[in-house]
Amino acid sequence: MTAIRVNPIGCVAHGLCAEILPERIALDEWGYPIIEPGSIPAELEAHARRAADACPTLALLLERD
């Protein structure tokens, strides 16, 4: 199973992740991601991978849990 984690030091609120994976990622009022807790369902894994690849600061991490 895969889980999403943010490196909060690296994240500077570009917000691309929430555009690509709105099912699991919302943005707070300053544009920083709020991640839905828990594992990513299989059908969203490809989107999660795209979101991680799209992050300009490489702050979105996909981790095996």
Added chain:
Amino acid sequence: MATLATTTGLPRLLSALSYGDAAQLDRHLDTHGPLPAERELDARAIVELVDRSGLRGRGGAAFPTATKLRAVRAARGQPVVVVNGCESEPISAKDALLLCELPHLVLDGAELAARAVGAREAIVAFEVPNTAVRDSLETALSDRRAARVDATRFSLFAAEERFLSGQETALVSQINGGPARPTFVGTRPTDRGVGRRPTLIQNAETLANLALIARYGSEWYRELGTEAESGSRLLTLVGAVEQPGVYEIECGTPLGALFEAAGGLSGELGGVLIGGYFGSWLPAARVGQVELSNAGLARHDAALGCGAIVALPDSACPVAETVRVAIYLATETAGQCGPCVHGTSAIARTLHSIAEGKAPRTAFADLDRWAQELPGRGACHHPNGMAHFVATALKTFASQFDDHARHGPCGACAAESVLEIPVARPVRS
């Protein structure tokens, strides 16, 4: 400073306390005797002993000490021990008391910890303005060198005076020549810390306990406390009690008994803060139900944390006190993580607007939402701690916050603060 005389078997940590005595090492050895030699107590035996004693970290997180010792032993590389004497929490004084008055207990613990993990080197970290701690440690280390007490090479490290200075990864970063900021890394300091070596970081009080466990054994240690929280604890008590100070209690002691040991309350109680500035506010009416253990406090959504307790007098304004601490905590973020930088500052600003009677209509709803959203979204626990502190204040003092929102500052708002705030200093960029 005193101990709870009502409990048998106390004092333990503070038993050799006698202020201003120059011959500290002699008195220490007279009271406790020498450390067991390595042939009597080798590395493996220390870890097993600590495991049986149930000793947990006294810096705030209550992590099992044996687990940490094992992690450092199992890691690759030449390990190093760091004594965490930073005690960045403004109202906590127990580690400074140990380092100033009973340094040999802490240094014995560091020597034993180094033996347990196979380290040849130990770094004693304290906060930079604390010259009393520095003087005490220099004298103690020079006495120990003369008496050839240690196999370990000790050095001192002056850490920055910042709220997050003693946070484990921030302390490692400083010792490595970096800023006093937490880091976000995949590895723990136990695997890779100071100089990328396996690093055992232990709070000063934890190590002082280790010095006693090595001499008197794990069964003796467990004669005090509960199954899950063994031994005694040092608590710093300030506020509306006759004798504020550091108290050694048995885990599980009722809060009321701690107040009695401090000569009783010096006036009407307005509320109690447990666990310092990352802690929890409890209503005064709840005092009789509170037991000073993490298991007991969990029922009140609280924890002992660093062991700092404030008896807030009824004459103080809990809103003004909370606002001042919130502003302090907002200025003490490391400035690295967006949610923490923006969130803590928004919380502090909104609380201030409530105290001034100029709050936006959404103020309380915003504060509730931030308290939910903020925890877990920083590299360290700063946002979690502040969110909890503020959420418990809003709950415990709901009517006072409501009054301020409607009518502005009260008569007690301008009173001298009970919760100490260190003077503002320039933030290092």
